[in-house]
Amino acid sequence: MENAGQLRRQYVDFVASLYHEGFLDDQFGQLQKLQDEGNPYFVVEVVSLYFEDSEKLMNNLTTALQQHVVDFKQIDAHVHQFKGSSSSIGAQRVKNTCVVFRDYCEEKNLDGCLKCLQQVKHEYYIVKNKLETMIRLERQILEAGGTIP
Amino acid sequence: MMDSNGFSSPKPDSFPAGLRVLVVDDDPTWLKILEKMLKKCSYEVMTCNLAREALDLLREKKDGFDIVISDVNMPDMDGFKLLEHVGLEMDLPVIMMSVDGETSRVMKGVQHGACDYLLKPIRMKELRNIWQHVLRKRMHEVRDIEGHESVTEQPDDVYLFGGDLNSGKKRKDVDNKHDERACGNLLSVKKSRVVWTVDLHQKFVKAVNQIGLSKVGPKKILDLMEVPWLTRENVASHLQKYRLYLSRLQKENELKIVFGGVKNSAITSKDPAENVCLENSDTQIHKNLMLKSDAKFCDVNGKGILSMPMGDCMNSLFGNVEDASKSAPSRISCDSDVKSEHKNQVQYSSLQFKQEHNPQFQLEKQFDHMMSPIQVDSLESIFNHNRIQTEDHSESRSQGTGKVTKVESVGALFSVQPERSISCSTLNMKSHNSGQNPFDNTERDQRNLILETGSTFRLWDEVFNSYSKEPGNIESFGLSDRELIYDLSPHLYGSLDVEYEYGSDTLEHPVIGRGLYIA
Numbered sequence: 001m002e003n004a005g006q007l008r009r010q011y012v013d014f015v016a017s018l019y020h021e022g023f024l025d026d027q028f029g030q031l032q033k034l035q036d037e038g039n040p041y042f043v044v045e046v047v048s049l050y051f052e053d054s055e056k057l058m059n060n061l062t063t064a065l066q067q068h069v070v071d072f073k074q075i076d077a078h079v080h081q082f083k084g085s086s087s088s089i090g091a092q093r094v095k096n097t098c099v100v101f102r103d104y105c106e107e108k109n110l111d112g113c114l115k116c117l118q119q120v121k122h123e124y125y126i127v128k129n130k131l132e133t134m135i136r137l138e139r140q141i142l143e144a145g146g147t148i149p
Numbered sequence: 150m151m152d153s154n155g156f157s158s159p160k161p162d163s164f165p166a167g168l169r170v171l172v173v174d175d176d177p178t179w180l181k182i183l184e185k186m187l188k189k190c191s192y193e194v195m196t197c198n199l200a201r202e203a204l205d206l207l208r209e210k211k212d213g214f215d216i217v218i219s220d221v222n223m224p225d226m227d228g229f230k231l232l233e234h235v236g237l238e239m240d241l242p243v244i245m246m247s248v249d250g251e252t253s254r255v256m257k258g259v260q261h262g263a264c265d266y267l268l269k270p271i272r273m274k275e276l277r278n279i280w281q282h283v284l285r286k287r288m289h290e291v292r293d294i295e296g297h298e299s300v301t302e303q304p305d306d307v308y309l310f311g312g313d314l315n316s317g318k319k320r321k322d323v324d325n326k327h328d329e330r331a332c333g334n335l336l337s338v339k340k341s342r343v344v345w346t347v348d349l350h351q352k353f354v355k356a357v358n359q360i361g362l363s364k365v366g367p368k369k370i371l372d373l374m375e376v377p378w379l380t381r382e383n384v385a386s387h388l389q390k391y392r393l394y395l396s397r398l399q400k401e402n403e404l405k406i407v408f409g410g411v412k413n414s415a416i417t418s419k420d421p422a423e424n425v426c427l428e429n430s431d432t433q434i435h436k437n438l439m440l441k442s443d444a445k446f447c448d449v450n451g452k453g454i455l456s457m458p459m460g461d462c463m464n465s466l467f468g469n470v471e472d473a474s475k476s477a478p479s480r481i482s483c484d485s486d487v488k489s490e491h492k493n494q495v496q497y498s499s500l501q502f503k504q505e506h507n508p509q510f511q512l513e514k515q516f517d518h519m520m521s522p523i524q525v526d527s528l529e530s531i532f533n534h535n536r537i538q539t540e541d542h543s544e545s546r547s548q549g550t551g552k553v554t555k556v557e558s559v560g561a562l563f564s565v566q567p568e569r570s571i572s573c574s575t576l577n578m579k580s581h582n583s584g585q586n587p588f589d590n591t592e593r594d595q596r597n598l599i600l601e602t603g604s605t606f607r608l609w610d611e612v613f614n615s616y617s618k619e620p621g622n623i624e625s626f627g628l629s630d631r632e633l634i635y636d637l638s639p640h641l642y643g644s645l646d647v648e649y650e651y652g653s654d655t656l657e658h659p660v661i662g663r664g665l666y667i668a
Contacts, residue, residue: 027270034185034273042185050178080222081176084248087270088178 004146027090165280
């Protein structure tokens with residue numbers, strides 16, 4: 001069982017890599033700053049909300065793109081929404097993919113949109129995974145008696 | 150210390166702490182984050198994820214909030230619409246937010262009266278300063294009140310902006326007084342907001358119709374309404390909004406009629422030939438009113454040219470009022486299929502103004518009697534966009550109203566009299582006609598308007614000062630004109646581009662129709 005110190009180092013490195021590789025941007029840092037004793041699970045709560053909302057959005061997008069007659073405006077609205085919520089937690093790559101996605105919507109490029117949907121799902125699952133890992137690490141640190149750096 | 154709304158009353162000393170904020174966003178993640186951020190700023194926060202809900206909350210807790218922050222994209226109602234409603238009903242500062250920072254969107258926000266437009270992701274530091282909008286608004290309200298009070302002895306029809314028609318000096322004095330005040334005074338002076346309930350509004354409309362929209366003035370309305378606790382300022386500001394609402398409806402209808410539903414028609418023709426010279430005859434007026442991107446009023450009386458962004462509808466309105474037989478039937482019947490969001494339809498058919506109820510807007514009930522007033526100030530209304538209305542917002546803040554019917558009233562209110570000239574400063578209507586209007590200096594002006602609300606007032610002051618030199622004109626001004634100017638809000642957009650195309654000529658001519666006005 002790793003001690004708190006080791007876990008903390010792991011955590012720090014891990015989080016640094018997330019920023020470095022562009023999975024997260026500064027907004028995430030803002031969220032962490034908002035967390036305080038009065039709200040010790042703030043980040044976890046926000047991230048959970050994001051996950052929930054995102055799954056819904058992606059389902060909507062998938063359905064919309066499967067329609068016989070594709071409603072690009074509607075899709076654009078969903079992507080816009082997804083872009084907004086991704087920006088809320090700093091999920092940078094997801095957000096950037098949404099930007100490209102919106103361009104395809106505007107061009108009414110179905111192929112482009114389908115590719116973007118794939119891409120956005122991919123990016124989403126990666127960042128989801130990363131965030132879950134981070135949260136797990138935090139819990140482990142606390143359980144090991146340490147404090148989160 | 151909690152008041153009945155469950156909110157502590159804001160303590161002036163600790164301002165901006167305790168600022169009561171309502172956040173509206175359909176994104177649950179953002180809602181949570183914003184709530185946390187605002188709480189960290191020591192503000193009191195309530196959240197809603199639906200615009201409808203937000204409006205209900207605002208209506209229930211009258212005076213329970215200091216400021217509203219809302220996202221632009223929401224499922225149940227366009228954020229811009231919510232913005233208008235809030236402005237009209239509650240007169241609270243509204244900040245818009247969006248992840249989309251395109252200039253056109255921001256522009257739209259400003260046009261609809263947003264006091265700020267934030268781009269997501271929003272940082273806490275941006276939220277920390279939102280109190281400035283609350284303070285600014287209060288400062289303006291106090292100024293308005295002072296202005297009002299300073300002219301109580303004057304007859305309504307010379308009542309003007311800042312209460313001083315004849316010299317800008319008095320205005321300056323008021324300003325100075327303000328400057329000398331400690332901030333604290335302003336903070337503790339909270340203008341109590343009147344919530345215009347359906348009943349109250351009906352009394353208002355009844356009074357307005359009794360007097361005649363063209364002759365109406367807050368004092369007269371107040372007297373007729375017989376509501377002891379209502380102040381003249383309350384009525385004045387409500388009147389202004391009412392007019393804006395009417396004009397907005399008017400404008401939308403006309404746009405519809407004339408352009409067959411083309412929203413952003415680039416009505417930029419400034420061809421002088423199209424600028425009609427309004428002659429004394431009413432029919433002329435009708436013919437001449439054309440939708441123009443620039444509404445320039447000039448004095449109308451054979452000499453002036455009235456170019457307004459009004460469509461034929463306006464014509465028909467006038468036509469209806471004056472002489473129904475003259476106006477072409479096609480003009481009269483404006484089937485405005487109101488913009489998508491706004492399902493109200495205003496149909497003008499031989500002096501009948503009906504409006505379908507738009508269930509979307511609760512305010513409808515309030516403006517159930519928007520009848521004749523519509524016609525009356527159709528001209529002025531065009532220009533009175535206190536909160537900007539682009540064609541997308543067909544419902545003026547006031548929202549759809551029930552049935553607008555007064556046939557007779559149309560005539561009564563409207564009675565365009567040839568000998569009156571339309572001498573109103575014109576609002577540069579460019580902005581009003583379409584979201585794509587070319588904004589050369591309008592943008593700058595608008596920015597000025599928004600940011601330096603004080604300047605708004607001064608500009609109007611200048612406008613009126615020039616009018617004041619022509620005593621004849623002053624008389625012919627309808628009260629309404631003056632009053633409208635009164636409660637200018639920083640959100641006035643585009644209207645500050647007062648252009649007097651014909652200079653003093655304009656003033657010599659009698660006023661045509663009423664309400665032409667400079668908002």
